[in-house]
Amino acid sequence: MNARTPTSALAAIAVALAFSSLAIPAPVVAADPPARFQTDAEQRDDGSWMLRATLTRAGAVQSQQTVEFLQKVDFFGERWISLGSAVTDSAGVAARLYSPTSNGLQHLVARLAAGDGTFDSDVFDITVSGAVPAIPEGEPNLPIIKMWAFPVGAALLFLVWLALAVIFFRAVIGIARPTRAQATGHAPTREGQAESSPPTRP
Amino acid sequence: MVAAVRESRDAVALQEAAFRPMHAPGRWFWPLFLVLGALVALAAVGYGYQLLSGLWVAGYNDTAFYGIYEANLVAFIGVSYGGALVSAVLRLTNARWRAPVTRMAEGMALVSLLVGAAFAIIHLGRPERIWLLIVSPQAASPIVWDAIAITTYLVATLIFLYLPLIPDMAFARDRLGPSANRLQRVFYRLAAAGWQGTPAQRRSLNWSVGAMAVLIIPLAITVHSVLAWAFSMTSRPGWHSTIFGPYFVIGALYSGVALVIVVVAAFRKAYRLEPYIGLGHFVSLARIMAVLGAVYLYFTFSELLTAAYTASHEEASIVAVLLEGSWAPLFWTFMVGGIFVPLALSLAPATRKVRYLVLAGLLAVVGMWLKRMLITLPPATAPLIGDVWGTVQLTWVAIALTLGATAAIPLGLMILFRFVPILALHEMEEVDAEGAPESAHDRAVAVEGVL
Numbered sequence: 001m002n003a004r005t006p007t008s009a010l011a012a013i014a015v016a017l018a019f020s021s022l023a024i025p026a027p028v029v030a031a032d033p034p035a036r037f038q039t040d041a042e043q044r045d046d047g048s049w050m051l052r053a054t055l056t057r058a059g060a061v062q063s064q065q066t067v068e069f070l071q072k073v074d075f076f077g078e079r080w081i082s083l084g085s086a087v088t089d090s091a092g093v094a095a096r097l098y099s100p101t102s103n104g105l106q107h108l109v110a111r112l113a114a115g116d117g118t119f120d121s122d123v124f125d126i127t128v129s130g131a132v133p134a135i136p137e138g139e140p141n142l143p144i145i146k147m148w149a150f151p152v153g154a155a156l157l158f159l160v161w162l163a164l165a166v167i168f169f170r171a172v173i174g175i176a177r178p179t180r181a182q183a184t185g186h187a188p189t190r191e192g193q194a195e196s197s198p199p200t201r202p
Numbered sequence: 203m204v205a206a207v208r209e210s211r212d213a214v215a216l217q218e219a220a221f222r223p224m225h226a227p228g229r230w231f232w233p234l235f236l237v238l239g240a241l242v243a244l245a246a247v248g249y250g251y252q253l254l255s256g257l258w259v260a261g262y263n264d265t266a267f268y269g270i271y272e273a274n275l276v277a278f279i280g281v282s283y284g285g286a287l288v289s290a291v292l293r294l295t296n297a298r299w300r301a302p303v304t305r306m307a308e309g310m311a312l313v314s315l316l317v318g319a320a321f322a323i324i325h326l327g328r329p330e331r332i333w334l335l336i337v338s339p340q341a342a343s344p345i346v347w348d349a350i351a352i353t354t355y356l357v358a359t360l361i362f363l364y365l366p367l368i369p370d371m372a373f374a375r376d377r378l379g380p381s382a383n384r385l386q387r388v389f390y391r392l393a394a395a396g397w398q399g400t401p402a403q404r405r406s407l408n409w410s411v412g413a414m415a416v417l418i419i420p421l422a423i424t425v426h427s428v429l430a431w432a433f434s435m436t437s438r439p440g441w442h443s444t445i446f447g448p449y450f451v452i453g454a455l456y457s458g459v460a461l462v463i464v465v466v467a468a469f470r471k472a473y474r475l476e477p478y479i480g481l482g483h484f485v486s487l488a489r490i491m492a493v494l495g496a497v498y499l500y501f502t503f504s505e506l507l508t509a510a511y512t513a514s515h516e517e518a519s520i521v522a523v524l525l526e527g528s529w530a531p532l533f534w535t536f537m538v539g540g541i542f543v544p545l546a547l548s549l550a551p552a553t554r555k556v557r558y559l560v561l562a563g564l565l566a567v568v569g570m571w572l573k574r575m576l577i578t579l580p581p582a583t584a585p586l587i588g589d590v591w592g593t594v595q596l597t598w599v600a601i602a603l604t605l606g607a608t609a610a611i612p613l614g615l616m617i618l619f620r621f622v623p624i625l626a627l628h629e630m631e632e633v634d635a636e637g638a639p640e641s642a643h644d645r646a647v648a649v650e651g652v653l
Contacts, residue, residue, distance in 0.1 A: 069588075071587065071588075073587075079264055081264070081587050081588065082585075082588050082590040083587065083588035083590075084588045084589050084590055085590075098588075101586075101587065134586050134587070150341045153341075153347075157350065157354070160354060160417075160421065161354065161357075163413075163417055164354075164357060164358055164361060164417070167365075167410045167413045167414050167417065168361050168365075168410070170406065170410055171365050171368070171395075171406055171407055171409075171411075172395050173406075174402070174403065174405075174406025174407070174409075174410070175368065175395050175397050175403045175406055175407060176395060176396045177402070
């Protein structure tokens with residue numbers, strides 16, 4: 001009885017394998033067609049830009065989808081910085097206001113998360129002029145201060161280190177001196193009395 | 203005659219207490235040493251992993267270029283300034299109750315400064331490039347001045363700790379028994395610098411200690427201001443503030459005094475120093491802490507009010523996330539736990555007990571660490587392009603390094619007091635000698651807690 005059990009198990013596996021080779025393959029779920037973007041950008045009177053992306057999939061507009069806008073920058077290497085996101089309306093349009101802080105050609109992208117870690121996206125360019133800098137430069141014109149700031153700072157730093165050295169070595173030398181004087185038999189005197197140098201503690 | 207015998211017995215007891223960590227560290231010493239050492243070792247592993255993998259393993263990314271390391275840098279260096287300034291101010295004002303706590307405050311200043319300075323290197327993605335600070339410094343860079351300031355302050359702290367130590371090291375040198383090895387003899391002989399206790403030596407030492415106490419105050423204020431300016435000169439909303447210098451200094455003092463309370467309480471308990479450090483010491487320190495906490499509260503209010511009232515978009519967004527947004531839980535935890543509760547515990551007569559004052563100190567230290575996170579992270583993650591806020595990830599590497607650094611402070615102090623007396627013997631004797639008629643009374647008052 002015990003000897004037959006493995007044989008029957010092997011037979012069962014063989015039958016299962018035979019049936020599995022005949023099995024009908026599972027239906028393949030068709031992947032969503034990629035989203036298509038139609039992007040445009042329009043500059044407004046105040047210098048800001050209205051970025052638009054119209055989202056379609058297989059020809060049908062896609063509403064209530066979150067589209068993210070990004071800008072390609074060169075900051076410690078090329079990377080994309082998010083400008084924010086917008087949700088598509090019933091016409092499939094996602095609109096986002098963008099206030100550039102630098103002039104020139106800018107590479108932007110509108111993208112939609114595909115759900116599997118990838119994105120459907122579209123790259124488009126705008127040429128910016130009249131941008132308002134995020135931090136306007138207004139360097140004060142202080143030629144005399146600029147000329148003297150570093151030497152004065154360096155001199156102050158030198159004085160601090162000098163003071164530290166004086167304090168430290170005055171203590172160490174001042175402590176060592178009486179010991180040397182005693183060793184040579186010339187103990188310094190104070191108020192007319194010879195200084196004794198017994199240890200301060202037992 | 204009886205009084206002289208009693209005085210002699212008191213002196214022997216004091217000496218025994220001061221050297222207790224060196225001779226009889228206690229049964230808890232090695233287990234605690236191992237636990238703290240393990241945390242430091244874990245931090246070292248984390249840092250090694252970060253060196254191999256990059257700063258991203260500590261939660262840094264494109265949208266959060268400052269993180270927990272910068273908060274740690276400010277927090278640990280801040281408590282160091284607090285420890286040194288407490289000691290210096292108490293010396294200069296000749297507060298006679300200071301003597302038993304100055305050594306611990308100065309030791310804490312040194313150890314926490316070393317830990318804080320380590321974060322100046324840890325927070326660099328490419329630490330080997332620190333060499334460039336030396337070979338090609340840019341005078342206009344706040345980082346260069348930061349490095350100079352921290353180095354200068356480290357030397358000053360070492361001198362400030364060492365000078366008052368000289369007579370005590372001489373005492374240790376004279377007390378070395380026959381079992382002492384050659385290394386110990388050489389160490390204590392060199393550290394004692396030939397001290398014999400002559401009047402000329404005393405004059406020389408007192409002048410230098412006094413001068414150092416004067417110098418270290420403007421130095422500490424300047425150095426912490428330089429650290430604050432590294433933030434406030436970045437033109438970033440939330441950091442670009444004129445009051446950041448004094449704001450950082452007061453914060454450093456507040457957290458520093460708070461940590462002094464905690465450290466003194468821990469070593470007092472561990473080494474049975476109750477006869478020398480009493481409730482009065484804690485009450486006095488807690489009052490100083492409360493005043494500094496109130497000033498810090500005023501600065502915080504002033505900072506938020508002016509930022510909110512100008513209502514520029516960038517500043518307003520920082521105020522909003524702090525008061526009602528994603529950082530609000532942390533901010534209000536700091537306000538209540540880090541300011542209001544410590545103030546109440548420090549000042550209320552009903553909580554004038556060591557355990558409540560230590561709790562106040564502990565809350566203030568943790569609260570101020572949270573505040574450093576709040577100073578660092580919201581502005582660092584605020585968007586300048588677009589309106590998407592960055593995110594900070596609290597990774598195991600960042601947590602391990604923070605825990606390891608926190609553990610390094612008690613560990614460093616435990617090691618330090620294995621080599622130097624925990625109580626400033628010479629200073630305690632001098633203070634007693636200066637105010638001989640009142641000294642016994644003062645000490646009793648301090649210990650009893652009326653002071």
